Amino acid sequence: MQPEFTFATKADLPAVVAIYNQIIPSRLATADLEPVTVASRAAWFAAFDPKRRPLWLIKQNHELAGWVGLEDFYGRPAYGHTAEISIYIDGAHHHQGLGQAALDHVFGQLPVLGLDALVAxxxxxxxxxxxxxxxxxxxxxxxxxxxALMDGQRRSLAIMGRRF
Known part of the structure; x- marks a missing residue:
């Protein structure tokens, strides 16, 4: 069954934060070292705009399985056709192809959003x-x-990109 993508609303923020917080202990996908709070992510969430920089929920069998968001890259007008992509999948839904489904969904939305490049x-x-x-x-x-310095170990950050 194909996952469903819906725009996140403010009421979804606690669930979005919960999924994000799951990955923090692994030190794989975020430089946050401690869980974040819903309050601390309110301004971040408010910056998402379904018409420009959406945050989609990924639902599998009507259950929240993750989220994918597009954010402004570097915050300057000349970069307006490029967005940063983030994908976070609930641990109970790993290895089900949802990361690929999220990318496929985003790729299909790029023309409507006026985007021709993504960075991760x-x-x-x-x-x-x-x-x-x-x-x-x-x-x-x-x-x-x-x-990045996490648990006494230095980590490198790759900047991945694609033009469309």
Whole structure:
């Protein structure tokens, strides 16, 4: 069964935060070191706009399985046709093809959103995410070596990108 994508509403923010907080202990997908609160993510959530930079919920069998969002890249007008993509999947729904489904959904929305490039910031040790994006014709546009310090270990950040 194909997942369903719906725009997130303010009422969904606690569930979005809960999924985000699941990945923090793994040190794979975010530089946050402690769980975030709903209140601390309110301004971040408010920046999403279904017409420009959406945040979609990913539902599998009517159950929230993850989310995918597009955010402004670097916040300057000349970068308006490029967005940063983030995908977070609930741990109970890993390995079900939802990351690929999320990318496929976003790719189909790019013309409507006026976007012709996507960037993803992925830790260089996050092999599953790098594999997913590479499989979808993203290439490494940059590498920020050892920019994160997590649990006493330095981590590099790959900048993956694709033009459409």
């Amino acid at each position: 910031f992925i830790f260089a040790h996050n092999i599953p995410s790098l594999g997913l994006f590479t499989k979808n014709q993203f290439s490494q546009w940059g590498l920020l070596p050892d920019v």
